[in-house]
Amino acid sequence: ILLTEDGIVNQKVAVMMLEARGYNVAIANNGLEAVERVNRERFDLVLMDVQMPEMDGLEATRVIRSRENETDSHTPIIAMTAHVMKGDRERCLDAGMDGYLAKPIRAETLYNMIENLVADEVVDETITQTTAPDLARVGSGHGVKREQRQNEVLPQGPEEPHVEQLFNWDTALEQLDGDEKTLKDIAEMFMMQYPKLVQAIRGSIENDDMSELRRNAHTLKGSAAVFS
Structure with missing residues (x-):
């Protein structure tokens, strides 16, 4: 894959x-x-x-x-x-x-x-x-x-979850099959990546670069969603 x-x-x-x-x-x-x-x-x-x-x-x-x-x-x-x-x-x-x-x-x-x-x-x-x-x-x-299929219907993923709190350790742990060490490693990676993404977002705003703003905001949202 x-x-x-x-x-x-x-x-x-x-x-x-x-x-x-x-x-x-x-x-x-x-x-x-x-x-x-x-x-x-x-x-x-x-x-x-x-x-x-x-x-x-x-x-x-x-x-x-x-x-x-x-x-x-x-x-x-x-x-x-x-x-x-x-x-x-x-x-x-x-x-x-x-x-x-x-x-x-x-x-x-x-x-x-x-x-x-x-x-x-x-x-x-x-x-x-x-x-x-x-x-x-x-x-x-x-x-x-x-197979060639006409009028194919895409398999559809779940609706975006409603996030009631900023961080949900139990949910994040469940995604990783209970692997607490890996979750801690991922959390450390996120904390390293987060300041760079925020800086990039600010730079995109200052430069009026909407394409880069959308991309960096998308990456930040996707990374943070792991912990929600």
Whole structure:
């Protein structure tokens, strides 16, 4: 699985969830890196953040889909976003994504969506028997092709949770399967990242750079949501 995410906190959380399920994970830090890696390597699924530097997730997905049209192939792409606003899901669908998850990502929701998408694929005839984690090997060479479906409905992630307090240790711990050490590590990473993001947000405001402001605010919101 290719994880495309620029926030180090969300990278850490997602990698832990995926590896706990038996998936092999590669990381791209922005959409441009994702496009380059998909061109060079074979992935069975891509998790794609929407707001990223260099190239956002929507544009990266459009580029990947455009190139796939030339090869008659299809790599499932799941959007991950801290934005849960009217029209977001439709924009992801229009860009060619197959699924949509709202941050903070919940482990069971993530697993179910990945496995549902993999189950929808037509497995290459050379594969006689396999499991979901086997299908997620990076560079496995066992391709999965998507059935052509008209009027496809995206699997939909949960509504954005209502946050009643700034920090919920129990909820954050539950996301990490009770791994308190990892949660402490992630909290330390967040405390290191937070001042840089706040500084970047202030700089974006001073420079009247709305694009950078949205991106940095999105990263901060997504990282903080891990603890809510």
